[in-house]
Structures are given as structure tokens and as C-alpha cells.
Amino acid sequence: MNGASVTVGEAPLATAALALGDDALVLSHRLGEWAGHAPVLEEEVALANIALDLLGQARTLLSLAGDEDELAYLREERSFRNAQLVEQPNGDFARTIARQLFFSIHQHLLYGQLAAGDGPFAPLAGKAVKEVAYHRDHAEQWTLRLGDGTEESHARMQSALDGLWRYTGELFEPVEGLAVDRAALREGWLAAVTEVVERATLRMPDGPQTGAWTAGAGRQGIHTESFGRMLAEMQHLHRSHPGASW
């Protein structure tokens, strides 16, 4: 192991496993940053719980593509395949909840489809879909409370939804090796998000879902600026001790 980088299989299974695995790994990491900073003790427990579920999914998925630690710690930014949405900084609690809402509804529908099929991801999805149902409920419940809470929480939640909207289109771009009905995914996602957002007395964001970058950029290893810094922190210790086991 030279510690510099690691090559990844190009097979469609590996490509798809990395896309899903990196989504879970990176979002888990972001949620881990909340530890000790949450607005209420119950949320320390909940956010850590979700982070742990996602990390568990990431480990299973990355192991389908190679060695989990090599893939997590020795790939450089341009080799990560996660959607840009999950790497977005935590921001305030509303921003974190908006990110969770967009992602967990997507993941819930996606894993539902995968679990129902007989592809290589069916066993993982069948187990994870129960965890993700909880994540989705948590995000929806908080969207309602923040949206329909105080004037301040309403404004913050709206601003969070608006700010992250441009990163949502990428969730529905094709991923090689992932056999899903993307049109149904997109339709189901939009309906579910709209329902919660309206019930929370908020309005749906109206900008483009692709922002300045072409959709699918994260899946091609094109990330946003904060991601490199996140990886620097995540990988530093592992890279400082090449070949060591922990």
C-alpha cells in the first residue's frame, strides 16, 4: 500500500456500490459532526443513530466494491462517487434536516425498489429500508415542526429547502449497474416531498434542480469545495500511518 490512492473496479456492480456506498459514508460523516452540538439531547441520540445506520450501509456497500477502509481512506476527492447533496455542510439544524428530508425520501424509495427486485443490492436494501423508513420519519417530523413552528424556524426551514434544492436533481440521474425505474423514483419523490413541505406550511422551491453544475457531477467525481476539506479531516490519521491496522 503506497498510501497515495487506490484503484477501483470499473465493473457496473462496483460503480453502483460505490455510488450508494459513498452517499451513505459521506452523509454519515456529516451527521457525525453533530455529536456534542445538537439542540437537544434526544437529537444527539437520533442523529448519531442515523449516522450509524448509514455507516453500516456504507460498510456493506463498499465491501461489495473492494476493501472498505482502502476505499474510504485512500481515494482522493475525484474518485468519490457520492451525490453532491450529501456532502453539503451541516449548516444550522434546518439545513441538516432539509438535507435529510431530500435524501432519506429518495433513499427510502430507491431501497424499496431494490429490495423488491432480485439484483445484487436486494439483500442490503431489504434490511436497510427499515432503517431508512425511520430516518425519513425523523426528517419529516422535524420538517413539520420547523416549518409550522415559529416564524424564525419557518424562515430557516424555507431557506434550507431553497438552498439545497439545486442538489436534488442529481439523485435521479442514471447510475451504471443500478437497475431502477428512475421516472417512478422521481415522481414518487416529488409527490412525497411536496406533501410534507405543504403540510409544514412551506412552499416548494422553484429553481432548477441542477444548479450551476451538470446533473450527475458528483457521480463523476466532481464535488463542491467543502468536500476536499471534509476528506482531509476524515483521511488524515489513516494516511499518516501507511499500512497500519487499527
Next chain:
Amino acid sequence: MTTMAAGAGAQDTTAHEADFDAAVAADERIEPRDWMPDAYRATLVRQIAQHAHSEIIGMQPEANWITRAPSLRRKAILMAKVQDEAGHGLYLYSAAETLGTGRDELLDKLHSGRQKYSSIFNYPTLTWADVGAIGWLVDGAAITNQVPLCRCSYGPYARAMVRICKEESFHQRQGYELLLALSRGTEAQHAMAQDAVDRWWWPSLMMFGPPDAESAHSAQSMAWKIKRHSNDELRQRFVDICVPQAASLGLTLPDPGLRWNEERGRHDFGAIDWTEFQEVLRGNGPCNDQRIGQRRRAHEEGAWVREAAAAYAAKHGKATA
């Protein structure tokens, strides 16, 4: 609510006191609705609150390494541990609330410095090995302190401790296993483990509190069976447990005075720097300001979230999330 002594005649109080003393003497559990001396209630509130605060502040030194954990397995273990600590804080605040106080009030006292937390969490976690040293030594000391609390005379506290001690023992084994992996790893990893143990050993011994002769609350707490063993006795027990464990880890303990005493059948060990202990308690430890500052900030920055949950509950007549 419990029947307080207030309003009761002196004779009633005496009768209550006799019942209470008899229950404690018979090793019966005191429950929230039972009469209890005001001082017993106050001591328990102080001790349980301090214990809860320690769990919450104690998340910080370990959470400091979540984003840098060197393998995904270790990262998962550490996240689960920090989550458990938040859970322990919740049990303990609930136990304290059975004594007629509220979580908000207790947190307020923590944030304003009127209630303390364990001095150990004012030390920094400078390397990954510190996570292992905390698990092995700090959780080990906590367990030595807390196992006897599973038989504490106050029922809700004793029951919380049964659950907490199970999880703590698990954390302690994980910490030991983390250090073992480092100790048997590369030279740099071994050195990292030794350095962490060198820095955490003495602060861990201080976790048992001042020497018996100077312990303000000990005698009364032992009479009430809140406490079962003296500080010095528990500290000695801990040293005797750690010495062989350090040997099997392949690490040394930073105390030239540490040796087996055949006559006592226990280990002698060097003098603790009580000046340092007092300084840390007074707020002058390495991380006191940082720890309490982060706790206050999390609370203040989260105020709008708690207000939102309360406003939503008021509108929709449901419990908050």
C-alpha cells in the same frame, strides 16, 4: 409528588425518619413517593445531576475523534459509544427528575457553573490513542465507582446504574481492545498508546475523588447507603485491576512508586497531585472553558429549534419530537 417534611409536625418527621432509617438499614429501596430527609434528597440531586452532566460533557473529548477515526469499524464503535453517553445522560436526568427537579433547571445549573461534572473531561484528547485510554482507564474507573451504585438505596438511581454499567463495561472492553491493537501495531502506534496512558493515568485516579480524610460528603453518603465504599478503597481496587491489564497490554503505568505490597496483598502507588485536581475543579484545567463553552453554545444555538418544537406542539396538541 412526595410528602415533604414541610407542614408536617416535628413528631411526624421523627416517625418518618425512623421509618426511613429502618428501610435503609434493611437494604430496602427508597422510591420517589417515599418520605426522605431533605438532605438525602439534596445529596442525590447533586450527585445524579453531576453524573448526568458528566455523561453529556464526556461526549466531547471522544466526539473530537469521530470525524478522524482511522477505520470504519472504529468509527462505528466510537459513534455508538458517544450515542450511548447521550442515552445515559437521558436516563440520569430522568432519575434526577423523580426527586422533584427538572432537566431544564439542571442544565441551567450546569451551564452557569453551579453544578459540576467529572473533572476528567477537562483533559484534551490529543491523539487517537486517547480514545482507547478513555475507554480503558476512564470508563474503567467509572465502572469501579458505579457498580456499587447498582445497590444504591435510591431505587431510580440504582436501576439507571444497572443499565448504564452494562454498556460501560462494553465500552471499557472496546477501549482496551483499541489500545491492544495499537500496542501490537507499528512502533509509532505503540508509542501513541503509551503516551496516551501516560497522560490519562493520574487523572483517572483522581476520578475517585479526594482522599477519605478530605471527602466532604462521604460519611453521610455511606450512612445513607448512597455510597458503599470509600474513595480510597475504590481507588485501590482500580489500581489493583489495572496493573495486570497494563502488563497484558504491553504498556507501562507512569508511576515509579507502583509496586506489589506482599503484606497488604495490594499495590502501593505514588502520591496523587491534589493541587492539580483542585485547580481542575476550580475551572483551571486544560479544557474547562472549552467544554462548558461548547455545551452552552449548543444549547443557545438550539434554542430556536426547541421553541419551534414547543410552538408546533401547542398548535397541534401533540408531544414534541
